[in-house]
Amino acid sequence: MTQPADPAQRRRVITITAIVGACILLGIVYGVVNSTVFSAKSVANSYLSSIAAGRFSEATNLADPHLNGNKAALLTDKAAGGANTTIYNQRITSSARQPDGSTQLGISYMLGTRTYTSTLTMTPSGSKFLLFRNWHINTPLLTTMSLQVPQAAGTVNINGVPVSVKGAASHSGNDNSSSTDESDTTLELNAYPGVYTAKLAQSDYLTASPVVITNANGISSESASQSLDVRPTHKLTTAIQDAVRKKLDTCAASTSANPQGCPFSNSGYSSFSTSMSDDYRNFAWSIASYPTVQNVDVSAKSFETTSGNAKVTYDEKSGDDWSPESDSNSFTVNGTFSIVNNQVKVTFSDESTGLGY
Numbered sequence: 001m002t003q004p005a006d007p008a009q010r011r012r013v014i015t016i017t018a019i020v021g022a023c024i025l026l027g028i029v030y031g032v033v034n035s036t037v038f039s040a041k042s043v044a045n046s047y048l049s050s051i052a053a054g055r056f057s058e059a060t061n062l063a064d065p066h067l068n069g070n071k072a073a074l075l076t077d078k079a080a081g082g083a084n085t086t087i088y089n090q091r092i093t094s095s096a097r098q099p100d101g102s103t104q105l106g107i108s109y110m111l112g113t114r115t116y117t118s119t120l121t122m123t124p125s126g127s128k129f130l131l132f133r134n135w136h137i138n139t140p141l142l143t144t145m146s147l148q149v150p151q152a153a154g155t156v157n158i159n160g161v162p163v164s165v166k167g168a169a170s171h172s173g174n175d176n177s178s179s180t181d182e183s184d185t186t187l188e189l190n191a192y193p194g195v196y197t198a199k200l201a202q203s204d205y206l207t208a209s210p211v212v213i214t215n216a217n218g219i220s221s222e223s224a225s226q227s228l229d230v231r232p233t234h235k236l237t238t239a240i241q242d243a244v245r246k247k248l249d250t251c252a253a254s255t256s257a258n259p260q261g262c263p264f265s266n267s268g269y270s271s272f273s274t275s276m277s278d279d280y281r282n283f284a285w286s287i288a289s290y291p292t293v294q295n296v297d298v299s300a301k302s303f304e305t306t307s308g309n310a311k312v313t314y315d316e317k318s319g320d321d322w323s324p325e326s327d328s329n330s331f332t333v334n335g336t337f338s339i340v341n342n343q344v345k346v347t348f349s350d351e352s353t354g355l356g357y
Contacts, residue, residue: 040103040122041092043135047120048090048107051141051192054080059192063137067190070163074191075142079159085195087111087216102138111193111216118217145215146225147187147198150299152339153208153230155201156187159194162201163187184227184299191215198228205236205339206298232296236337236344240303241293243346244333252285252310259285261348263331264310279317286311291333305333 043062050059060075067075080086087109094106102123108115118141125136149156153165165185193216200208211226251262257280264285291308307330315322335348 040105040135041095043137044092044105044107044120044122047137047141048087048092048109052087052090052109054086056080056192059141063140065140065142065190070187071190073161073163074158074189074196076161079161079191079196080194081160082195082197084112085159087193089115093117103135107141109193111195112214114216116193116216116218141192141217142190143193143215143217143219144188145191145196145213147189147211147213148184148225148227149187149198149200150228150230150301151185152298152301153200153206153228154203154339156198156228157201158189158198159196163189193217198226200228200230203233203339204342205233205239205344206230207233230298232298236339237293237296239344240296240337240346243344244293244305245290247333247346247348248287248290248308248310252287254285255283257283257312257314263308263333264312264329280314281317281322282313282315284313288328291331296337300336301338302336303334307332 047059047062050056050062055077056075056079057077060072065072065075073079088111090107090109092105093108096104098104098121100123102121105120105122106117107120108117110116119139120141121138122135123138125134147156147158149165151165155162155164157163165187196213196215197210198213199210200206208228208230211228213226248262251259251264254260254262257277288309288311291305293303293305295304297303309328309330311326311328313324313326316325333348335346337347338345
């Protein structure tokens with residue numbers, strides 16, 4: 001006949017069974033949590049959700065691309081402003097462990113009406129709470145989009161984010177050479193997938209129609225590139241015209257046969273040669289017709305004019321007598337301009353010419 005179990009022994013069996021059951025349960029819970037909450041997929045899902053929600057700063061904290069300046073200008077929440085600018089229907093489509101211990105995740109998302117695909121490479125990076133594996137995103141979901149714009153533009157706004165044109169990464173035709181004032185600049189900007197609208201910053205002197213750039217993985221570099229067609233406003237042309245008139249009025253006040261630094265200097269009048277300068281006196285210039293500013297080139301920050309005409313009167317010595325004479329000279333004016341603190345500064349070129357007819 002079986003003896004009843006000793007109460008102490010029975011308590012030990014129950015305790016051991018409970019401990020074993022708890023360990024099994026904890027193991028199951030650990031496995032579930034480790035494969036879900038702290039898995040590579042979970043980190044990637046959080047990352048994609050941040051991008052889709054326009055929380056770009058949060059996404060950047062999850063996968064720091066180590067960028068600064070213009071390169072990182074669009075990695076802020078403000079760049080996600082506006083309707084229908086971010087991705088949606090984002091998902092993980094595949095997962096593959098790599099020999100080096102990393103995990104490569106296939107992903108897809110929609111932007112506009114199209115579906116795009118890419119990959120995220122996840123690598124183990126330490127642990128969380130001493131128990132769970134921590135995952136690092138090695139390949140941030142960033143692509144490069146390009147915007148060509150004249151340096152004269154100063155600043156452009158992309159989805160409301162001001163981006164400085166000065167000192168941009170590259171210049172058209174210069175193969176990423178150092179900055180020059182007389183060129184278009186190519187802004188090369190890293191950005192999360194999205195739709196970006198580039199506008200010229202508010203200006204009295206320049207204008208441009210906005211351009212829209214769709215930036216997504218797999219899009220050709222040509223599609224992710226746009227040019228901002230910056231044009232002079234009437235106010236800029238008027239400011240240059242006023243500067244030209246002021247310059248010519250100053251030149252016309254000269255009493256020299258060949259006013260220095262003026263488009264109708266060194267005009268080729270043989271009668272004004274230095275060797276016969278004593279035979280001429282009382283030079284008085286006037287502008288018979290002012291040239292009109294045209295061909296304002298925003299990229300080169302230069303301008304040209306139509307032909308103007310200057311008239312000069314003087315006295316010519318003939319024997320012991322002086323007789324009044326007059327002549328005229330057609331000329332053009334060209335030069336460069338800059339816009340600083342909303343003021344236009346005009347510099348006149350030595351290539352301004354007296355046409356001599």
